[in-house]
Every structure is written in C-alpha cells, then in structure tokens.
Amino acid sequence: MGAVMEVTAYRVIIAVLIIIGAAVLAKAVTLNLRRRLKERLDKGRLTLIVKITNYSIVIVAVLTILPLLGVNLSGIALAGGITGLVVGFASQRIVSNLISGVFLMIERPIRIGQQVNIETVAGFVEDINMISTVVRTYDGLYVRLPNEKVFTNNITNYVANVVRRFEYVVGIRYSDDADRAVQIIKDLIEAHPFALKNPSPQAFVDSLGDNTVNIVVRVWGPATEWYSVKMELLWKIKTALEAEGIEIAFPQRVLWFGGPLEVRLKGDRGVVEHKDEGL
Amino acid sequence: MYGTYKVPLQLEYDRLTLSVQSDGKWLYYHRKAEDETEEKQLPKEIDSLLLTPVEPVNTPKAITNYLLIELQRPLILNPQGQSRVYLRFPVEIGVFVGRDQRDFHCIDIFSLSKKKFTLYGDVTHGVICKYYSSDLHPEPPQVDPLIEGIVELTLENTEKEWVEVGRVVFNAYHMKIYYSEDSVTMKAKMTVKDRMLAETEFINKPLFKGMKKSIELHVSRKLPVVSTSFVMEWGL
Numbered sequence: 001m002g003a004v005m006e007v008t009a010y011r012v013i014i015a016v017l018i019i020i021g022a023a024v025l026a027k028a029v030t031l032n033l034r035r036r037l038k039e040r041l042d043k044g045r046l047t048l049i050v051k052i053t054n055y056s057i058v059i060v061a062v063l064t065i066l067p068l069l070g071v072n073l074s075g076i077a078l079a080g081g082i083t084g085l086v087v088g089f090a091s092q093r094i095v096s097n098l099i100s101g102v103f104l105m106i107e108r109p110i111r112i113g114q115q116v117n118i119e120t121v122a123g124f125v126e127d128i129n130m131i132s133t134v135v136r137t138y139d140g141l142y143v144r145l146p147n148e149k150v151f152t153n154n155i156t157n158y159v160a161n162v163v164r165r166f167e168y169v170v171g172i173r174y175s176d177d178a179d180r181a182v183q184i185i186k187d188l189i190e191a192h193p194f195a196l197k198n199p200s201p202q203a204f205v206d207s208l209g210d211n212t213v214n215i216v217v218r219v220w221g222p223a224t225e226w227y228s229v230k231m232e233l234l235w236k237i238k239t240a241l242e243a244e245g246i247e248i249a250f251p252q253r254v255l256w257f258g259g260p261l262e263v264r265l266k267g268d269r270g271v272v273e274h275k276d277e278g279l
Numbered sequence: 280m281y282g283t284y285k286v287p288l289q290l291e292y293d294r295l296t297l298s299v300q301s302d303g304k305w306l307y308y309h310r311k312a313e314d315e316t317e318e319k320q321l322p323k324e325i326d327s328l329l330l331t332p333v334e335p336v337n338t339p340k341a342i343t344n345y346l347l348i349e350l351q352r353p354l355i356l357n358p359q360g361q362s363r364v365y366l367r368f369p370v371e372i373g374v375f376v377g378r379d380q381r382d383f384h385c386i387d388i389f390s391l392s393k394k395k396f397t398l399y400g401d402v403t404h405g406v407i408c409k410y411y412s413s414d415l416h417p418e419p420p421q422v423d424p425l426i427e428g429i430v431e432l433t434l435e436n437t438e439k440e441w442v443e444v445g446r447v448v449f450n451a452y453h454m455k456i457y458y459s460e461d462s463v464t465m466k467a468k469m470t471v472k473d474r475m476l477a478e479t480e481f482i483n484k485p486l487f488k489g490m491k492k493s494i495e496l497h498v499s500r501k502l503p504v505v506s507t508s509f510v511m512e513w514g515l
Contacts, residue, residue, distance in 0.1 A: 162407055163398050193339050197349075197397035197410045222342055222396060222407050 007070040015065035022061030026054045043112045047128070048105055093148070097131040100151035104128060109155050117156040118145060159223040163196060166219060166230045170237060171212030173249040178205050178213050181246050185217055188236050194229045196220040212249040280425060281372075281458045281491075283380055284328045292425060294391055297374070299328060310374065312389040319386055325376045329383050332428065332463045333373035333496045334451040336409045338390045344451045344497065345509065347399050347408035348430070353445040354415055356436040356471060364434070365416040366447070367427045369393065369409070370463050373496060385496060392426045399448050400513035408448060419462075419486065428456070428463035431486050436471045442515065444471065447479060450509040452497050455483045457490035464490065477515055480508035 030050045037046050066073060110116050110125050116135070123137035133150045135143045158164065172181050185203040189195045199220045206216035217237070221229040238248060280292060286299040286306060297310045299321070306321040336343055348366050356362055369392035375383035397410035414420075419429050436442055447469055457464050464486035471477045485492070 161402050162405060163402055193394040194396055196407075197395055199398060199402070220398070224342060225340070 007068075011068040015068045018061055018065050018068075022057050026057040029057065030054050047112055051130075093146075094131060097147045100147035101128070101130045101132075104133070104147055104151055109160075110150075110157055114160070115158040117158070118150055119153045121145060162223055163199070163220050164223045164226045165199075166221070166226055168217040168234055168237070169206070170215045170217060170241070171209060171249050172215065172241065172246050174213055176213070176246040178215065180244065181215060181241055184240050184244055184246070185215065185237055188233065188240055189217075189219055192229060192233060192236075194221050194225045195233065196222070211251045281330050281332065281460065281463075284330070286326060286328050286376075288328060295389075295425070297330075308374075308376075308386065310387055310389060312391055315389065317387050317389070321376060321386070324378055327377050327380045327383075329375040329377065329494075331373055331375065331491075331493045332370050332424075332456050332458050333385075333388060333493060334454045334456070335369045335371045335390070335392075335411075335428075336451045337388045337496070338371055339394050343396070343407040343409060345399065345406055345408040346449045346451060346454075347397055347410050347446055348449075349397075349410065349412045349446045350444065351412055351414050353443045354434070356434055356442050356444060358436065358439045358441060360436050362434045364432050365419050366413040366430045366432055367411070367416075367420065367422055368413070368430050368465070369411045370424065370426060370428045372425070373494065375494065383494065385494075388496075399446075399511075405513065419464075422462070424458070424461055424463050428465065429486065430465040430467055432467050432469060434469045434471065438471060438473050440474065442471050442474050444469070444477075444515045446515065448509050448511050449479050449481070453481055453495070454497075455481045455495075456493040457485035457487075458493055459487065459490045462487065462490075471515065475512070475514050477511040478508050479511065 030053055033050055033053060034046065037049070063073070104110070105128065110118075110128070110133070112125050112128060114125050115123070116125055118133075118135065121135050121137065121143050123135045123141075123143070126134040126136045126142075128134075129147075131147055133145045133147055135145060137143055170181070170185070172178065182203050182205070186201070189201045189203070195201060196219075201220065202216070202218040204216060205213060207214045217233075219229065219233065220226075241248070280290065284290075287301045288297075288299050290297040295310075295312050298308075300307045300309070301323065304323060306323055306325055308317075308319040308321055310317045334346075336346055346368065348368060350366070354362065354364065369390060371388055371390040371392075373385050374387040374389075375385050377383035393411070395410040397408055398405045399408045400406060416429075419431070422429060432447065434444060447467075449467060455465060466482040466484055466486055467479060468482060469477055469479045
C-alpha cells in the first residue's frame with residue numbers, strides 16, 4: 001500500500017475548491033450541451049447525455065480530491081472486492097434499481113415525454129433517473145417508480161409507433177339505411193385532417209344485434225393526435241347521422257300477447273271497457 | 280395577392296378576409312379563412328406585412344416535415360428513361376410582419392386547400408406526411424394560386440427495368456417555393472434507384488421568369504437539417 005497523505009487545512013481548501021470548480025464546470029458544460037443540442041436531439045437522448053456528462057465530471061472530481069483527504073485509492077481498489085460484496089448485500093434493491101436504470105437507458109422502451117402505462121400507472125414520462133422513473137399521471141399526480149419495477153413490468157408505450165388506431169361501434173335502428181349510414185361515416189372520416197388516408201379507415205356492418213345494426217368504425221390517426229380525433233369524430237358521426245334521419249337505436253322489446261287485450265278505463269261516467277280482438 | 284403591403288390594410292378574397300387595423304397605440308391583426316379565425320395584437324412600430332406561400336406542412340398543425348403527393352394515375356417509367364410532369368400541391372400562406380420592409384417575422388399560417396395526413400411506410404418505422412392527391416399534367420395546369428401550386432417534377436429511372444410511380448414524398452426542409460401574382464411553383468427531381476427506392480430533392484430555380492422566392496420557414500426556424508433530400512424506401 002502506498003503512503004497516506006497527511007490531511008492539512010491547505011489540502012482541504014484545495015479539495016473544496018476542486019469540488020466547487022467541478023460543480024461550476026459541470027453546470028457550464030451541461031448548460032452549453034443543452035443549448036447546442038436542444039434542437040438536434042430529442043429530449044430523452046439529450047437528458048441522458050447531460051446526465052452522463054454531469055456524473056462523469058463529478059466522479060473525476062471526487063477521485064481527484066480523495067488522495068488530498070487522505071484516502072488511498074489503491075487501498076480502495078484492493079478492498080473493493082470485499083466492500084463490494086458487503087455493500088452489494090446491504091443494498092441489493094438499490095443496485096438492482098441502478099442496473100435496471102442502465103438497461104432502461106440502453107433498451108429505451110420509454111422516453112421522456114412519451115405516454116406510457118407501467119403496471120397500473122398511466123401518464124407522461126417526466127424523467128428517467130439512475131434508480132427511478134417519474135411519471136405524471138393524466139390527472140396530474142407525481143408517481144415515482146423504482147427502475148426495477150419499470151424494467152420487470154409490462155410497459156405499454158402509447159406513442160412508440162407514429163400512428164395508432166381507434167374503434168367505435170355505432171348501433172343504428174333496423175329500419176335505417178345502413179349503406180347510407182356507412183357512407184356518411186366514411187365522408188366524415190375523409191373530411192377530418194388527422195384521420196389518416198393510409199392506413200385506410202374502415203366502416204362496415206359488423207353484426208346484427210338484439211336491438212341494433214352495428215357498424216364498426218376503425219380509424220388510424222397520428223399517435224400524438226389520435227385522442228383528439230377520437231373525441232371529435234364520435235360526436236360528429238352521431239350528429240351527422242341524426243341530420244340524415246338515421247338514429248342511434250335504443251334497447252327495445254316487441255311484446256306479443258297470446259290472447260285479446262282488455263283495457264278498463266275508470267272515469268266520472270263509470271267504467272268503459274275496450275276489448276282488442278286483433279291479437 | 281402575394282407580396283408586401285403597407286399597414287393598416289384590408290384584403291378580401293373569395294373565402295378569405297385579412298386586415299390590420301390601428302387604434303394609434305396598437306395594431307390589430309384579424310384573419311378569417313373559411314371558418315377559421317385568427318386574431319393578434321401587434322406593436323405599432325410594424326409598418327409592413329408580407330404574404331407569401333410557405334412549405335405546405337404547417338396546417339392545421341405542424342406534426343410533420345414531409346409532403347406526400349399521390350398520383351391519381353400511376354406513372355410508368357421505361358428503363359433508364361426520363362420524364363417531366365407537373366403536379367399540383369396544397370398551398371399554405373404565411374403572414375409575416377416587419378419594419379422598413381425587412382426583419383420579417385411569421386405571425387400566422389393558413390391554408391385554403393384540403394388538409395389531410397397520411398402514413399408513408401409501415402406502422403412501426405413509417406413517417407407521417409401531409410397528403411395531397413394530384414393528376415399528372417404534361418404542361419403547367421391552371422390553378423388558383425391561393426389554393427394550389429405547381430411542382431415541376433423531373434423523374435429519372437436509373438434502373439434497367441420498368442418502374443411504376445404512384446406517389447412522391449418531399450422533405451419540407453429546403454423546399455424552394457417561388458411565387459408571382461398568378462402562380463406558386465416548385466421544381467423538384469426524383470431519382471428512381473429501384474422498384475422500391477427513390478430519392479427526391481428540390482431545384483433552387485423558378486419555374487417562370489420574374490418569380491420571387493418565398494421565405495424558407497423551416498430553415499429560418501433554425502431546426503436541424505440532416506438531409507435536404509428524402510429517400511423513399513417504402514415503395515413508389
């Protein structure tokens with residue numbers, strides 16, 4: 001083992017200055033990186049590069065000041081194996097989260113700003129740190145998920161692909177013209193800018209239900225716009241169909257009576273009886 | 280209609296009204312194109328307004344940099360052959376304001392042409408494109424310059440096989456749009472590499488003499504430009 005340096009006030013001051021210098025340098029470099037690469041890279045990649053740069057500067061600074069504070073680096077290297085084992089057992093979860101975080105950054109199933117569903121948490125990815133991922137739910141809640149949980153759970157990324165499909169089932173009455181209804185729906189889809197031309201939309205009679213003729217409508221939209229398209233189109237379909245006299249059917253029952261119907265009306269002038277022989 | 284105007288002003292066309300009014304302290308911009316209205320309050324120092332066509336990928340929302348023109352009748356190219364055709368494309372109009380007829384800043388973009396988007400390529404790797412459908416014209420067609428422009432497309436087949444071209448995809452970066460009172464034009468080239476692959480790029484020249492060059496919005500926004508051409512790798 002090498003000789004341990006004597007810790008003096010001068011060396012402590014130097015160490016503090018190095019740390020302050022490193023912090024200032026890290027801030028300046030990361031700010032500069034953000035400014036220069038903001039337009040060229042997506043937010044996720046930029047954050048990753050900035051974090052790696054920041055941590056690298058801090059690690060180099062810490063390794064530089066350790067000998068000044070009397071810590072022998074060669075001693076640490078030798079003791080590293082045993083220390084690693086002890087620390088590893090003591091902080092299994094943290095290490096697991098850290099490794100999951102590294103794999104998340106390499107595999108990149110989610111990126112900052114994307115809409116995802118992890119386990120039961122759905123919302124926007126706000127940040128991916130070394131040991132946790134932050135999600136802002138659709139109702140504005142802050143949810144911190146350990147990276148191990150993110151990595152080992154099913155992830156649904158709603159915007160990983162550039163387009164996404166949604167579907168409606170529109171039930172019309174049996175007395176309505178289904179061909180006309182399909183044409184009205186197709187015209188509405190054609191008129192909407194974000195209802196994509198390709199993959200082509202579909203509108204067809206899918207099934208004959210108990211009370212309704214069911215028209216299935218399938219539309220593709222850009223992943224960033226599909227929800228607004230979905231919200232707008234359904235009401236437009238409903239109002240356009242009604243404007244053409246085609247109504248969304250209600251559940252109904254036709255009742256057949258085995259015998260004649262008798263109606264008894266009781267008023268001031270006594271009882272009036274009516275018998276329907278038609279049934 | 281295109282060109283520079285002194286403010287205040289009032290313009291009225293078929294489906295468009297545009298005005299800048301002054302109350303002495305502020306300027307008030309108002310634009311109505313079809314059912315869509317835009318209003319803005321401007322500083323009184325502004326003295327000029329420029330109307331110019333811009334890259335047609337901004338309305339109703341700038342979600343892509345690509346324009347796909349589908350040919351209503353696919354074009355067959357003979358082996359190592361060349362062809363020159365004219366297509367129609369949707370026009371988007373940029374409203375710029377400035378001082379002393381310079382230092383223009385874009386305050387509004389609108390369009391009177393049909394707005395539609397499509398996917399070029401597959402669901403996983405494709406790109407969203409602004410969509411337009413056009414006939415093939417042997418000569419520049421007569422169009423309303425407020426609604427449609429003309430792109431002169433030179434197609435070159437470098438293959439030793441016949442190829443069929445059914446669509447053209449352009450990258451909006453470095454789109455070279457020229458305009459005059461009665462037309463909006465571009466010149467572009469499409470090099471067909473094989474049956475599934477082609478490259479499109481723009482030629483920085485006006486189609487007719489005396490045309491003015493539009494402001495390139497995408498370049499002026501200082502967005503990164505990786506490539507000015509577009510490689511059509513998911514079919515023609």
